[in-house]
Structures are given as C-alpha cells and as structure tokens.
Amino acid sequence: xxxxxxxxxxxxxxxxxxxxxxxxxxxxxxxxxxxxxxxxxxxxxxxxxxxxxxxxxxxxxxxxxxxxxxxxxxxxxxxxxxxxxxxxxxxxxxxxxxxxxxxxxxxxxxxxxxxxxxxxxxxxxxxxxxxxxxxxxxxxxxxxxxxxxxxxxxxxxxxxxxxxxxxxxxxxxxxxxxxxxxxxxxxxxxxxxxxxxxxxxxxxxxxxxxxxxxxxxxxxxxxxxxxxxxxxxxxxxxxxxxxxxxxxxxxxxxxxxxxxxxxxxxxxxxxxxxxxxxxxxxxxxxxxxxxxxxxxxxxxxxxxxxxxxxxxxxxxxxxxxxxxxxxxxxxxxxxxxxxxxxxxxxxxxxxxxxxxxxxxxxxxxxxxxxxxxxxxxxxxxxxxxxxxxxxxxxxxxxxxxxxxxxxxxxxxxxxxxxxxxxxxxxxxxxxxxxxxxxxxxxxxxxxxxxxxxxxxxxxxxxxxxxxxxxxxxxxxxxxxxxxxxxxxxxxxxxxxxxxxxxxxxxxxxxxxxxxxxxxxxxxxxxxxxxxxxxxxxxxxxxxxxxxxxxxxxxxxxxxxxxxxxxxxxxxxxxxxxxxxxxxxxxxxxxxxxxxxxxxxxxxxxxxxxxxxxxxxxxxxxxxxxxxxxxxxxxxxxxxxxxxxxxxxxxxxxxxxxxxxxxxxxxxxxxxxxxxxxxxxxxxxxxxxxxxxxxxxxxxxxxxxxxxxxxxxxxxxxxxxxxxxxx
Numbered sequence: 001x002x003x004x005x006x007x008x009x010x011x012x013x014x015x016x017x018x019x020x021x022x023x024x025x026x027x028x029x030x031x032x033x034x035x036x037x038x039x040x041x042x043x044x045x046x047x048x049x050x051x052x053x054x055x056x057x058x059x060x061x062x063x064x065x066x067x068x069x070x071x072x073x074x075x076x077x078x079x080x081x082x083x084x085x086x087x088x089x090x091x092x093x094x095x096x097x098x099x100x101x102x103x104x105x106x107x108x109x110x111x112x113x114x115x116x117x118x119x120x121x122x123x124x125x126x127x128x129x130x131x132x133x134x135x136x137x138x139x140x141x142x143x144x145x146x147x148x149x150x151x152x153x154x155x156x157x158x159x160x161x162x163x164x165x166x167x168x169x170x171x172x173x174x175x176x177x178x179x180x181x182x183x184x185x186x187x188x189x190x191x192x193x194x195x196x197x198x199x200x201x202x203x204x205x206x207x208x209x210x211x212x213x214x215x216x217x218x219x220x221x222x223x224x225x226x227x228x229x230x231x232x233x234x235x236x237x238x239x240x241x242x243x244x245x246x247x248x249x250x251x252x253x254x255x256x257x258x259x260x261x262x263x264x265x266x267x268x269x270x271x272x273x274x275x276x277x278x279x280x281x282x283x284x285x286x287x288x289x290x291x292x293x294x295x296x297x298x299x300x301x302x303x304x305x306x307x308x309x310x311x312x313x314x315x316x317x318x319x320x321x322x323x324x325x326x327x328x329x330x331x332x333x334x335x336x337x338x339x340x341x342x343x344x345x346x347x348x349x350x351x352x353x354x355x356x357x358x359x360x361x362x363x364x365x366x367x368x369x370x371x372x373x374x375x376x377x378x379x380x381x382x383x384x385x386x387x388x389x390x391x392x393x394x395x396x397x398x399x400x401x402x403x404x405x406x407x408x409x410x411x412x413x414x415x416x417x418x419x420x421x422x423x424x425x426x427x428x429x430x431x432x433x434x435x436x437x438x439x440x441x442x443x444x445x446x447x448x449x450x451x452x453x454x455x456x457x458x459x460x461x462x463x464x465x466x467x468x469x470x471x472x473x474x475x476x477x478x479x480x481x482x483x484x485x486x487x488x489x490x491x492x493x494x495x496x497x498x499x500x501x502x503x504x505x506x507x508x509x510x511x512x513x514x515x516x517x518x519x520x521x522x523x524x525x526x527x528x529x530x531x532x533x534x535x536x537x538x539x540x541x542x543x544x545x546x547x548x549x550x551x552x553x554x555x556x557x558x559x560x561x562x563x564x565x566x567x568x569x570x571x572x573x574x575x576x577x578x579x580x581x582x583x584x585x586x587x588x589x590x591x592x593x594x595x596x597x598x599x600x601x602x603x604x605x606x607x608x609x610x611x612x613x614x615x616x617x618x619x620x621x622x623x624x625x626x627x628x629x630x631x632x633x634x635x636x637x638x639x640x641x642x643x644x645x646x647x648x649x650x651x652x653x654x655x656x657x658x659x660x661x662x663x664x665x666x667x668x669x670x671x672x673x674x675x676x677x678x679x680x681x682x683x684x685x686x687x688x689x690x691x692x693x694x695x696x697x698x699x700x701x702x703x704x705x706x707x708x709x710x711x712x713x714x715x716x717x718x719x720x721x722x723x724x725x726x
Contacts, residue, residue, distance in 0.1 A: 022086045025054060026179065029165055040178040055176045060086050061098055061122070062180075064136065065304035065317035066160045067376030068187035069360055071530060075102050075115070075143050076315045076376035077160045077183070078304035081135040084126035088165075091432050092390040095123040099463065100139045101168040101175075103159040106146065109184075112159065112173035115143045116468015119167070120309055125429060128396035135396070136306035136426040138315035140378070141468060149203055150191035150227070150331035153365060155373070159184050167463065167470065186369040188362075191330045194221050229333040236279050244325045246281045247289050248299070251406050251419060254290060295404070295418040299325050300337060300362070302403035302421065303374075307428035310450065310465050313378045314341050314355065316401050316424070320373045323366035327406075334363035338528050339377045340409040340416075344398035345386060351400045351414040355381050356560075357528035359408070379525075380562060382552060384487060387433035395430040408528045436487040439499055441584035441596035444484040444566065447476045447707045451599050458579050458602030460704060466565060469710045471702070472669060475604040475643050478706035480573050483566040486586050487594075491553035492561070497589035500545035503569040507580045513544040514569050521564035522549060533561070545587065576603045604643050607712035608676065608699040614638035615697050615716040623718045628725050630686050632660075635718065637697055638678035645669050645702040645711055649681055652696055656688040669702060690724045 025032065025040070032039045032051075041050030064078040077100050081087070088096035102115040118139045129135060148154045161168040163177035176182070198218035201207060208216060230238065235249035247254060304317045316339045320326070327335035336359045342351035358379040365373065388395050402409045404418030443451055448466040455461065460471035466483070482503060490496035503514040517540075522533040538546050546569070551561040568584065579602050586594040617623045617635040627633055639647055648666035651657045659665055661682035676699075683695065695718050700711035 025052065026060065026086050029179070033166065042176045042178050044174075054178050056181060057179050058181050059083065060179055061162060061164055063100075063160055063162050063183035064306070065319075065374060066158055066183050066185045067317035067374040068158070068189075069376045069378060070188060070190035071361060072378075073143055073145070073190075074376065074378065075141045075158065075160075075187075076308075076317065076378065077102075077139050077162075078306040078315060078317055079120075079137045079139065079162060081122050081137060084129045085124040087122040087124050089124055090390075091123045091125065091394045091429075093123065095121040096165050097167075097462070098122050098137070098139075099163045099167040100141075101161045101163075101170070102141050102143070102468075103161075103173045104143065104145055105157040105159070109157050114171050114173075114468075116141050117167055117170070117463040117470055118465070118468075119463045122164075123394065123429070125394040125396065127393055129427065133425075133427055135429050136304065137429070138306035138308040138313070140308055140311060140313070140315070142466070143468075145189050147189055147192045149195070150224075150329070152191075152203075153330070154189040154191065155365065155369065156187050156189060157184060158187050170470075185374045186371065187375075188330075188365060188373050192224060194223055196221050227331060227333045228328075230328045232279060232281075235327060238328065239324060242324050246279070247419065248325050249327065250279065250281055255407050290419060292417050292419055295421040295423070297422050298322070299420060300403070300405060302339060302401060302424050305341075305399060305401045305424050305426050307399070307430070308378070309429070309431045311380070312383050313380045314399065314401070314428075315379075316341075316358075316377045316403065318360070318362075318375045318377065318403060319371075320362055320365075320368075320375060322372075323368040324364045326362045326364050329364045329366075332363065334361050335406050336360070336529070337362055337375065337377070337403060337405055337421075338408040339379075339401050339403045340411065340528070341379055341381070342400045342402075342414040344400070347398075349398075351398070354411045354414070355379065355399075356525070357408050357411065358525065359528045359530065380552075380560075383430050384433070384436045386430050387435060389434060390432035395432070396427050397430060398425060399428050400425045438592070438594055439487050439489070439586050439588050440594040441486050441501060441568075441586050442484045443482060443568075443582065443584060443597055443599050446482055446582060446599050446601055447480045447704045449474075449704065451597065454599060454601065456600060458600045464704075467708050469704070469708075471704060471710060472645075473643070473674070474702045474704050474710060475602040476707075477573060477603060477605040477703040477712065480571040480601070480603075481565070481567060481707040482569040482571060482582060484568050484584070485550070485566060486548050489548060489550050489552055490589070491558075492551040493553055493558050499548040499586055499588055500541070501548055501568065501584050501586045502540070502543070502545045503571070504583050504585065505571065505580050507576075507578050514571055515540045515544045516570070516572060518567075518570040520549065520567055523562045523564060524559045525562070526559040548586075573603050574605055576605060578603060604701065604703045605712075606642065606701075607714045608639050608641040608644060608701050610697065610699060610714055610716040611638055611640070614678070615718060617695075617718055617720060624720065626721045626723055627685065628723055629688055629690060630725065631722075633683045633685060633720065634661075635681050635695075636678070637681055637716075638676070639697075639699040639714075640676040641699070641701045642675070643702045644672060644674055644676040645700045647672070647677075647697065647699045649683075650696045650698070651683070651688075652694045653691070655691060655693075656685075658684045658686075660684055685722055688722055690722050692719065692721050694719050 038046035038048035039051045041053040042055045064080045066077045097119045099119045101117045103112040160183045162180040164179035168175045232250040338359045340357040341355040343353040344351045358377045360375045402423045403421040405420035409416040448464040449460040453462045460474045583598040615637045619634045646668040697716045700713040
C-alpha cells in the first residue's frame with residue numbers, strides 16, 4: 001500500500017528551515033496573549049495597548065466554504081490548512097486546535113444567534129504536503145433553525161469564525177481572530193413536514209369557529225402532504241420564459257432514454273412520438289451536450305471537499321448559483337445534487353477506491369441571494385484499515401469528488417464527466433490509530449464530549465463534538481449519552497447475525513450493566529439517497545446485551561444503515577455522584593468476546609446551593625424595604641457547589657441601575673473558586689425610575705447536563721420599593 005506517510009523515526013518536528021519560517025507571533029502565540037490579551041490589537045475596547053497589529057491572517061488556515069445540509073439540519077465548514085508546519089507539533093503531539101464558531105441570522109445580519117462552537121486538531125505534516133495542495137478538514141455542528149411552511153421562503157445568513165489556538169468568544173459575532181478567518185454565506189432551511197394545528201392557524205392568520213375550537217386539540221400534529229415530483233412537461237410549463245435549457249429540466253428523461261436500450265427501441269416503433277417529441281425537444285440537437293467533455297457549472301458548483309476527522313465523514317460544499325432550474329420550489333420534491341467520492345490509496349493517481357455516493361436536495365429560490373446558496377453533503381467512511389500508529393507519521397491521502405446534478409456518477413468511473421456538475425480533488429489527513437481486526441468497541445464520545453477531551457479524573461474540557469457548548473473542567477449529569485462504533489460490523493443486509501454489546505459502569509463498588517431501553521433514530525443511504533427509517537427501541541436480551549444496528553457493508557446496490565449520532569447507550573445518572581468508569585463488551589456470532597477503551601467520568605447531579613437567608617439586603621430597612629432613587633443598596637450573597645460555574649445579578653424590571661460590586665459581572669470559573677463564593681453586592685440606583693423591583697441572583701455549575709448544555713442552575717430573589725426623592 002502506497003499511502004503517503006512521513007518516514008519512520010522522528011518525523012514529528014519540522015526541520016530547522018521550517019521552524020525558521022514560523023514567526024514568533026505564531027510560535028509563541030499563547031504566551032504573548034497571556035502577557036497582553038490585546039497584544040495583536042484585535043480586541044475591541046481593550047484597556048491593553050496593542051504591541052503588533054495582526055488580524056484575519058490566513059497564511060496558515062482559512063475557511064474555504066460553509067454549507068448546510070437542510071434534511072439533517074447540519075452546518076459544515078471546510079477549513080484549509082495551508083502550511084506544512086506552524087501547528088504546534090506532529091501527529092504524536094497534541095497539535096493545536098482550529099476553532100469554528102457559527103452564528104445564524106434570520107434577518108440578514110441585523111441580529112445574530114450564537115449556534116455554538118466546534119473544533120478539530122491540526123498538526124505539522126510536512127510529508128506529502130510540502131509543495132503540494134493544502135490539507136482540507138471539515139467541522140460540523142447540528143443546529144435547529146426555525147422552519148416555515150414550504151411557500152414561505154426561509155433563508156438564513158450564516159457566519160463562521162475560524163480562530164487558531166483560541167476559541168472565538170460566545171455571543172460576539174463581530175469578533176476578529178488573529179490567525180483565522182470570517183466567512184458569511186446564505187443557506188436555505190428545509191420546510192416544515194409536520195405542523196401543529198395551532199401553528200397552522202397562526203401561519204394562516206385564522207381562527208377555528210367556536211364549535212370546532214371546543215372539540216379540536218390545537219396541539220395535535222398534522223403531517224403535511226409529500227412534495228410532488230414534477231415531470232418534464234410540468235417543468236417546461238414552470239420555466240416558460242425563463243432561461244432554463246431543455247436538457248436541464250428534461251435531464252432525467254433524457255438520461256433514461258440513453259441508459260436503457262429497451263426504451264431506445266421504443267423510439268423506433270412505428271408511430272411513436274414520446275414525451276420529449278411532444279414537448280418539442282429535439283434529441284439530435286442535444287446529442288453533444290449529453291456527452292460533455294467537461295461538466296457545466298452554470299447552475300451549481302462543488303467548491304470544497306474535506307474530511308471531518310472527528311466523525312470520519314467526507315464533506316463537500318456546493319454553491320447553487322441561479323434562482324431557477326432545480327425542478328421546482330420548496331413545495332415540490334426539487335432535485336438532487338449527487339457527490340461521489342474516490343480515494344487514491346495506492347498513490348498512482350487512478351483513484352481506484354470508490355468510497356460512496358451521497359446527495360442533498362435543492363430547490364428553486366426566487367429571489368436568490370446575490371452570492372447564491374451553499375449546501376453541504378456528507379458521507380461517513382470506513383478508514384480504520386488505513387490508519388497507522390502516529391510513530392509512523394501522518395497518513396495523507398488524495399481524494400476526488402465528482403458532483404452531478406440529478407444523475408449519480410457511476411461508482412466504477414472516477415473519471416466520469418457529468419452534464420451538470422464538476423470535479424474537485426484534495427488531500428486529507430487520516431487520524432492515527434492501530435489497524436483493527438475483529439469487533440472491538442470504540443467509545444468516541446461521552447456526554448457529547450470526545451473521549452480525548454476527558455481527562456483522567458473524569459472532567460471534560462473544550463468544545464463538544466455533538467452540541468454547541470464548551471466544557472471547563474466539567475463533570476457530567478442527567479442523561480449521559482455514550483456514542484461510538486463496533487469495529488467491522490456484520491453485513492446484516494446479507495443475512496449475517498448482528499453483533500451484540502453491553503455497557504458496563506463502575507464506581508468502584510462493582511460492575512453495573514446498563515439495561516434501560518431507549519429509542520434510536522436511523523438513517524439509510526442507498527444509491528446516494530438518504531432516507532429516514534422508523535425509530536426503534538433498543539432493549540437488552542436476557543444477558544443484558546443490546547443488538548448493534550449499524551450495517552456498513554458498503555456493497556454496491558446495498559443500503560448502508562446508520563444510527564443517528566452513533567448512540568450506543570443512554571445512561572440515566574440522576575442521583576449518582578463520584579467517579580465512574582465506562583466500558584463496553586462485544587460478542588459476535590461465534591460468541592467471541594471483544595473489549596475496547598475504558599473512559600472515566602465524574603458525575604455531579606446537584607445544582608448550586610444558595611443557603612436560606614444568605615442572599616439579602618443589609619442596608620436601610622433590608623429586604624422588601626423602601627429606598628430612594630439614588631441610594632446605594634448593599635447586601636450579601638453566598639453560593640456553594642462542588643463544581644461551581646458562574647453567577648450573575650439582574651434587576652427586574654430592567655430599568656437601569658449599576659452593580660458596582662462584585663466586579664466583574666457575570667463571574668465565571670476560574671475567576672471564582674470551584675467550590676463557590678460569598679461576598680457583598682452593591683447596586684447604584686441613580687437614574688432608575690420609581691418602581692417596585694426584584695434583584696435576582698442566578699448561579700450555575702459546570703456540569704454537562706443531559707449531554708446537551710452546561711450548568712445546573714439555581715436562583716434567589718429579594719424585593720425592594722424605589723421611591724422618588726423627597
């Protein structure tokens with residue numbers, strides 16, 4: 001096998017000339033920022049003077065594309081890693097993080113919603129990249145934008161901020177990274193497929209007549225009609241007067257005639273006219289365009305491809321350029337952009353290894369944003385057989401992707417030329433590991449955190465892989481979702497017996513086998529088309545083993561079955577505390593036992609405590625007393641917790657007032673001790689209107705709750721009356 005690898009020995013450090021090319025502002029970046037948070041002059045309204053001005057430097061990394069897979073509510077960004085060094089070390093080191101924070105705007109940038117943070121690790125990889133194309137990585141974030149009925153266009157503006165080595169701060173859509181990039185694009189949101197009666201009435205601006213309102217449950221869900229697939233005749237009528245070519249809207253029928261000889265024979269039958277002739281389409285005039293030398297990118301173009309190393313998924317981003325020509329608007333079935341991937345694993349340039357085909361559904365949108373819309377596709381791939389231990393150096397592989405509108409590229413032809421579409425090639429880095437035989441389990445995430453981001457004491461740090469939060473020495477609580485894979489799963493579609501697995505947790509007092517039933521969602525990929533399968537309930541057998549539901553046979557013509565989120569177990573930890581270990585045991589059809597990695601986690605299911613009477617007003621008449629506008633009101637507070645996270649104060653209603661103590665507010669870990677704090681709070685009421693007010697103390701811890709967000713919370717309140725002077 002001729003995969004591009006670094007040479008054995010000590011390949012991880014760049015040579016002396018490469019080190020010299022990395023400037024001190026890059027090599028000592030963290031130390032410089034710690035000495036002066038505004039060292040590079042990129043922080044707005046900072047009290048620290050800049051030493052050197054560097055901002056949005058894309059020498060080392062930049063965002064190539066950002067796209068959206070609307071059927072999966074999946075944002076993807078492809079990041080270019082442009083240099084062979086400058087990333088903190090080789091693949092046996094920790095490397096450095098490339099962070100991407102996403103923002104969504106439904107009002108074209110007037111306001112922004114922080115969608116969350118994700119990241120991947122970059123390394124110094126000179127072998128196979130010096131003098132070659134960049135490496136291309138992908139990051140992914142699940143989002144939940146508001147959906148609308150299909151006849152209401154629902155286009156969002158997306159902003160992605162890439163920042164090397166320092167995560168972009170939350171709720172700061174105008175943040176300027178030092179080393180990194182900012183990328184804006186527009187995406188289309190998939191329309192509602194199910195709607196509740198009350199939401200339907202709201203959208204229609206209507207009310208039920210009184211007799212019906214008494215007998216109809218407004219919270220009842222209604223399934224909307226399946227979108228209709230438009231044929232060539234309907235599309236010809238739809239695009240009348242528009243510049244949409246016949247071999248665009250009739251491509252499916254044309255390709256069917258070309259590829260199926262039996263249909264071609266019918267053309268020669270006496271008296272046959274056929275649908276294309278009835279539409280006035282002359283096949284003779286279209287012969288050349290149906291056998292192109294190069295694909296047309298007039299309507300769409302595949303712009304970026306990369307590998308998401310956290311998910312082992314290839315990603316492509318497609319730009320849709322025109323308002324029409326996609327087989328109908330969002331109320332129709334639209335059309336498909338297919339992308340097929342091949343790998344050049346033997347290094348001979350033939351791209352002989354077919355990796356699979358995926359697709360995304362697109363529609364007409366008129367009006368269309370000036371830059372068009374960006375869509376993404378993704379393809380989970382099996383890369384375990386190509387991994388190498390990090391001591392053997394980085395594994396770098398050439399990848400080719402071919403996009404073809406409405407007609408999937410043939411799996412046997414990596415040189416296929418589509419009628420509508422194009423081809424992209426890149427280099428990807430396959431993360432290190434050992435070659436796996438048999439069926440050992442691999443736990444990949446716990447509580448949405450990569451196991452590599454959970455330390456030996458069971459605390460998580462860094463951005464989540466399956467949600468948008470960031471952990472800071474965080475324990476776990478609530479429902480802890482365990483995800484991963486069993487190596488080399490059985491080909492269930494061919495009749496093989498599925499693998500079985502059980503999940504074991506231990507707090508030092510003995511093994512406990514998880515046996516709670518839970519629902520899993522599944523998706524199917526067949527001939528490049530994704531579909532959603534009915535959810536099923538995972539239940540253990542008599543020996544407390546679950547059945548493994550993934551089927552990644554990959555044989556041509558066979559469907560691949562994926563478990564959404566790769567969920568292996570849902571551990572209900574309510575009431576549990578302390579340090580626990582998690583491991584998985586697998587048995588195959590021959591009852592051979594396989595074991596895998598063990599993960600340690602710390603559990604904390606208690607919210608912060610605000611002792612009774614500790615939060616109060618100590619000046620004037622105390623809590624619930626009368627004060628005069630302009631008074632300085634003081635009080636005390638106390639918050640205790642095993643893993644304290646943050647506290648804040650607020651005045652309700654928010655009619656002004658300034659908290660002059662404690663400072664700064666809000667207070668967050670590690671500014672405050674992990675066990676909580678107590679102290680004095682002070683409110684300056686100058687300028688506040690007379691009114692009755694409540695002061696709210698909010699406290700939260702650092703626990704990852706239900707695998708979806710950080711912080712069990714608690715609140716306390718005190719009241720007061722503010723009167724006018726005199």
